[in-house]
Amino acid sequence: MSSTKTRAALRASARISGELLLVLVMTAVALWLLGRMWxxxxxxxxxxxxxxxxxxxxxxxxxxxxxxxxxxxxxxxxxxxxxxxxxxxxxxxxxxxxxxxxxxxxxxxxxxxxxxxxxxxxxxxxxxxxxxxxxxxxxxxxxxxxxxxxxxxxxxxxxxxxxxxxxxxxxxxxxxxxxxxxxxxxxxLPGRLATDVPTVAARGWETLSAFVRSQAIVGLLDAVLIGIGLWILDVPLVLPLAVLTFVSAFVPIVGALFAGLVAVLIALVSNGLTDALIVLAIIVVVQQLEGNVFQPMIQSRGLGLHAAVILLAVTLGGSLAGIVGSLLAVPVAALIAVVWNYLREQLGDPSQEPGTDEPHAAAAVPS
Structure with missing residues (x-):
């Protein structure tokens, strides 16, 4: 490789590194402002x-x-x-x-x-x-x-x-x-942004709706399966425990632990240690099915994300921001995918007018 090409490659690498560093700095500033306005x-x-x-x-x-x-x-x-x-x-x-x-x-x-x-x-x-x-x-x-x-x-x-x-x-x-x-x-908004931003916002709204619907379906599956197990074991307060399981499904990690702990304690004081252990086993199995089968499959189908991406997003969100991070990890990942897919569409077909593929989106979105 000639010295001219080497210098050109180094200049290009330096420029790209500087741009990436600027993006990381701006991201850090945005996250800091978000924390201040939380x-x-x-x-x-x-x-x-x-x-x-x-x-x-x-x-x-x-x-x-x-x-x-x-x-x-x-x-x-x-x-x-x-x-x-x-x-x-x-x-x-x-x-x-x-x-x-x-x-x-x-x-x-x-x-x-x-x-x-x-x-x-x-x-x-x-x-x-x-x-x-x-x-x-x-x-x-x-x-x-x-x-x-x-x-x-x-x-x-x-x-x-x-x-x-x-x-x-x-x-x-x-x-x-x-x-x-x-x-x-x-x-x-001026110019092209007047079409691009509303289109991305419309798709983001549809993504949030899909996330809430999928979370409700997962919570319903948890409530039904655990409720059936409690009913078979003749544990008291089956309906309240099933409702508590459904509601707690919207709060990741802590919600499932809290609902499971309540169910195990009630089974222990009413039916004895054996039934309490069986209830614990049922809850562990259902939670494993939820975290590794139900939730990734349902959310990946509704949000357009692969199941592995959802698992990694929840893990990363929980490690960065705890419970709130786990709750917001999946919708944030889906919104990032929405923005990326829109940019890829526009860059891949520059002759296409932006937003023509969803002319009705703005009218269907409430916020």
Whole structure:
């Protein structure tokens, strides 16, 4: 290779490296700004996800002559009533059987104590009392940290309530004024952007809708399979536990662990250790099927992503941002794929007018 070609190759490599470095710096700045504005961005994201869940009903009402404000208000109220109904469906049976469950807990603790006192552990009452006293002393020494944890927990609860209220208000406005957003956005943008950005936004909206629908289907499969297992074992509170499993499916990792822990505890205090272990096995099998079969297959079909991409996205999102990262990993990956596919279409066929393949998209998107 001649020295001229070598210098040209080095200059090209340096230019590409500089451009990539600039992109990484701008990405880091964008992520930093996103973190600083997270108190506003997170309710916006939740509001959008709730809108994808409630928009089909709103669209049906609007197509049948309902005014936008009335349709949005009705759907918002119905959504709140449905949420309250889900809570009542879980809380009322639990409250009605709270006495039985309390007796079962006491009996279970006594059985556990008797089992610990026998072979092979041979733990006597004096040892249990000593361990209890040591635990009480440790708790007394940790009062300061416990108060701090309680205050932090209260702050988290308050932030959650504020986020929920803001998300509901945003959902109402998205349902009411969403279809006017893309035409307004097209009027604000110059030149080609007036077509490209609304088209990408329309496809992104369809992707978010597919994500929410697929998550609901996965949660329904979990609830049905685990509910059948609990019903066969004659575990009490089957319906509330199935509803709890369905709702918790929208919160990855922690939701499944929480619902599974509740089911195992109720089986333990009501049916004994053997049935509790069987329930645990059922939940583990169902969760493995969900994470490795149901969710990748359903979401890959609805979002246009390969199952391996979804698994890697959830893993990366969880390692970067915990629960929120796991929740948003799949839709973010799908939105990135939407942008990439659109760019590939435009670069692959420059003669095609942008957006002509989906002339009706702007009219179908609520936000």
């Amino acid at each position: 108190s506003v961005v997170w309710p916006l994201i939740v509001g959008l996800l709730l809108t994808t869940l409630t928009w089909p009903v709103t669209r049906f009402l609007r197509r049948h002559g309902w005014p936008p404000a009335l349709a949005a208000s009705t759907v918002t109220v119905l959504f709140l009533l449905a949420a309250v109904g889900v809570v009542a469906l879980i809380a009322v049976p639990v409250a009605s059987q709270s006495g039985e469950l309390t007796d079962g807990v006491v009996e279970g603790i006594q059985k556990l104590r008797e089992w610990a006192a026998g072979p092979p552990l041979n733990i006597g009452d004096d040892q249990i009392s000593g361990a209890f006293d040591a635990g009480v002393a440790r708790i007394q020494d940790s009062v300061g940290s416990m108060v701090t944890a309680v205050v932090t927990g209260l702050g988290t609860v308050v932030n959650g309530v504020v986020t929920t209220v803001l998300a509901l208000f945003l959902m109402f406005f998205f349902l009411k004024d969403g279809p006017r957003f893309l035409p307004w956005l097209a009027r604000q």
